[in-house]
Each structure stands twice: as C-alpha cells, then as structure tokens.
Amino acid sequence: GQQVMQIPQYQHVQEGEDFTTYCNSSTTLSNIQWYKQRPGGHPVFLIQLVKSGEVKKQKRLTFQFGEAKKNSSLHITATQTTDVGTYFCAGAGTASKLTFGTGTRLQVTL
C-alpha cells in the first residue's frame, strides 16, 4: 500500500534559524496536504498542493510539491517559538484516503 515517509523525525533549532521537513511517497499523489499539531492539540490543516512543481507561501512558511508528485517539503524561515509543534504531511492517492507521514517534531529555543 501507499507509504509516506517524513524526515527528520525531530529537529531542535534556535529561534531565528530556518527549518525544513521533507516528505516522500512510495506512489504518485493526487495532492499533498500539510498539518500542524501543537503540543497537546489536534492536527490543524495548513495547506494543500495539487499541481506538479507547485510552490505556495504562507508568511514565513514555503510549501513545495515535487515535479513527479511524489515528494514535498515545508520550509520555515526564521523560526519563532510559536512554530513549535509537529508537522505532518498527508498524501492523497487514487482511493478515498489520506496517508499521513510520521511527522517532524520541531522544538524552538530562544
């Protein structure tokens, strides 16, 4: 079945440093979504990418979808303590289900 791998599992940065998490699917995806889960909270939708090579920005966050539609990345510029949490990618295949990656936990210290 479809597998979605995410790296790294954990990253600790100092405030102001950049952060990137990568997502790779074993199969071609129809779209990819990104979610953020704050400590003790539930996953919250950030964005959806649909087109091959698509790049979207939300303030300091940049999302990319690979040309082959099998990988994606999330880049945060100049992290802040409010960025702390776990970031999940979720890939949609042909069936009516979303496969979540294992998540990247981001810790930001002053």
Added chain:
Amino acid sequence: EAQVTQNPRYLITVTGKKLTVTCSQNMNHEYMSWYRQDPGLGLRQIYYSMNVEVTDKGDVPEGYKVSRKEKRNFPLILESPSPNQTSLYFCASSPTRGRNEQYFGPGTRLTVT
C-alpha cells in the same frame, strides 16, 4: 461554530470492557474518519466512512468497529479492548471524500490496563 467533537476526552479502562468513543460534526460533511496516533508512527487510519451506511477499513482496523447511521455521528467501538489499543484517537471529517482538508476533533486519550 463549525467543529468536530469527541467524547470522552480521556478514558482509562480495563482489558475486555467494551467501550464507545463518540464523534460528532456539525458541518454536514460526508466523509468521516478515525485515526490513532502513536509515538514515532504518526497518524494511522482505522476506519473511514464516505457517507451514511458506507464504511470501510483503513490501515489498522483490527479490534475496532464503527457505524454511520446518521451523517453527523461516527462512533468508534472497541468490543474487547486490549493494552495495545492504548493510544491517542482522533476523529476527522471532510466535505467530500478523503482527499480534501480534514477537520480534526480534539482527541481522546485512551489507556487500557
């Protein structure tokens, strides 16, 4: 306010004692789903439902049952819980199919001793 609610939020139970976790959404969404979250494993789908009376297995359905008698409700049933079902459970809903934005409930932390 548009939301997905789950009850209970926390539950400690013993092996073999049947339990139900309720999930309800007020957004008229067709698609609903249950996930479990375990450290290092991310979110794994247990069951999903594309509409009333239509349910299907996700990636880890063993030991769980669901039903979808009404559009807004999607309860998760553990007929004979075991310690390996200790986990954080999330219900989610989506407007259409499972390939669109998912709205998650607040989660239910279940401990089976």
